[in-house]
Amino acid sequence: MDSDYDRSVLIINPNTTQAMTDALKPLVKRLKYRTTHFEYFTAPSGVPSINNEDDAAVSAEHCLPVLKQKLNEFDAFLVCCYSQHPLVPELRNELAKAGLYKPVTGIFESSVSTCLQSLNNYDSFGIVSTGSQWKEILGEAVTNFLGSDNPERYAGTETTGLNADQLHTAPKEEVDRLMKDATKKLLSNGAKAICLGCAGMAGLDQTVREACIEALGEQLGKRVRVVDGVVSGVIFLEGTLRAGV
Structure with missing residues (x-):
């Protein structure tokens, strides 16, 4: 070094x-x-x-x-x-x-920990991920990491349907639309924090923020935590x- x-x-x-x-x-x-x-x-x-x-x-x-x-x-x-x-x-x-x-x-571990530390103990976080298979995989991972089901803390995982490498090759308009759709589903489930559930989503935090503002209005939308792993x-x-x- x-x-x-x-x-x-x-x-x-x-x-x-x-x-x-x-x-x-x-x-x-x-x-x-x-x-x-x-x-x-x-x-x-x-x-x-x-x-x-x-x-x-x-x-x-x-x-x-x-x-x-x-x-x-x-x-x-x-x-x-x-x-x-x-x-x-x-x-x-x-x-x-x-x-x-x-x-x-x-x-994964660091982003979930950050969410839990930044939220009240009655608020929940959700994850935006890529393919639909990650819903079950990450659901099990959250259960293993937290040590129980903790349904009140976990608003679920919503996915874009894109693979990680497609986040960089698909048209930006399509990626943004799919990211926003997944984010809004999590917000409707009560999520107060959103994890970017893929390293390939680096830099897409602003897209998630825009979705929060579109869904909740500027004041509440800016209060949602957006966590990059x-x-x-x-x-x-x-x-x-x-x-x-």
Whole structure:
């Protein structure tokens, strides 16, 4: 690590689509953590888009051997796939075996935690995701993460029908329309916070905000929390490293 930096974080895109990795960089840069070095990793092989749990498992198999060689190079690791991605526990296990105690999180875990911290305990959050299969997958992930069904805290997952890579290749007007439709369904279910449920949605927070204002009016629409998992993950890791936890 460059001596000009106090700490380092590896931001991991476990699919092979470099454009998704590149889309994360402006989000991190805007946080202005000038004493932290951020480096980016794109899967060297595997799948171009993680569209289900099988894809997640394949991506972990292709990434882990390379990442194991980097455990000493960085102080923290962020896995940028919106799921309970197996790389998160696998990296923790590898670090523990090496006698290294460094924080690892995924963008799913960090965004849900941010929502829960920012809402009253009677308010709920929802997730905007990609393909319809993620409704069940993320529903189970939320239950596992919270430790119970907690239906009063979870307004559900609504999807766009697009794969992660299509968020960057489909016409912008179509992506915006589908994102807004999914957001408005969550708002009608009572969601007070919206998670961007895919790393490929980087930069689409403004589209979600517009949907909130269209559905609820300007005053209430601006009060809805819109949480980007990459941003929340970086903030969590930065805080953890600074606190020395």
